[in-house]
């Protein structure tokens with residue numbers, strides 16, 4: 291009997307991949323063989339010595355002490371791509387929210403007072419105040435062309451946007467998945483210098499922390515929008531807020547609220563919702579449970 295410890299809610303469909311005649315699955319379990327985790331930060335816990343595999347039901351592995359686990363010979367699996375569509379949809383939503391001032395306009399509408407007849411003049415004022423712009427013909431820069439970045443690039447291209455992407459490590463397979471009119475740049479600077487929108491899709495590490503800093507924000511054309519549905523810290527929050535205050539950026543959309551960002555009127559910040567769809571949660575859990583099962587039963591290592 292294999293013993294699996296779950297550290298967060300993992301979708302039932304994922305758990306069903308671990309047949310109960312051979313697997314005992316529980317949030318508290320003695321001597322687990324493997325751990326299934328979503329966002330729980332494993333850095334602070336003592337991982338039992340019996341654990342030989344960790345499955346992360348998501349793409350990023352920054353909540354797992356990967357290096358320490360690798361040194362112990364623990365295999366770490368994740369689910370790259372399983373939530374790519376969910377993130378892509380929220381990036382597109384973020385671009386529309388920003389371009390059409392939807393959050394501000396909704397706040398405005400909710401703040402109106404008076405009976406229906408007296409709302410008319412206020413509606414007219416709002417109509418003038420919240421004039422937006424359209425996406426076709428605007429340029430989107432996508433930094434990081436993994437499973438998510440490629441989907442975002444292709445979707446934006448289908449909307450009629452010009453798309454320029456950058457990823458120094460893009461695989462041939464991924465490059466082939468890009469629509470033919472998505473251009474690939476050679477540097478981050480080349481992307482930011484021409485992009486009305488920038489969306490980052492890279493993991494957080496020493497190379498990507500503050501990748502989009504004040505200097506790079508200033509290289510963007512005036513009125514730009516930056517989006518971070520990847521990890522906190524890839525865009526320098528303070529620099530982005532300063533650029534909003536100077537009027538150089540028109541919106542900062544991100545999934546990682548801080549007390550600085552969540553109160554700014556032009557910062558649309560969400561509670562890490564990028565992959566929060568029923569479909570993505572299920573896809574991630576199913577994929578990672580399959581990988582864990584294949585590893586425990588057959589010793590196979592596959593990570594996609």
Ligand code: MLT
Nearest residue numbers: 329348349350373564565
């Ligand atoms: C991911 O890494 O898969 C997403 O950011 C979602 C999450 O961490 O839950």
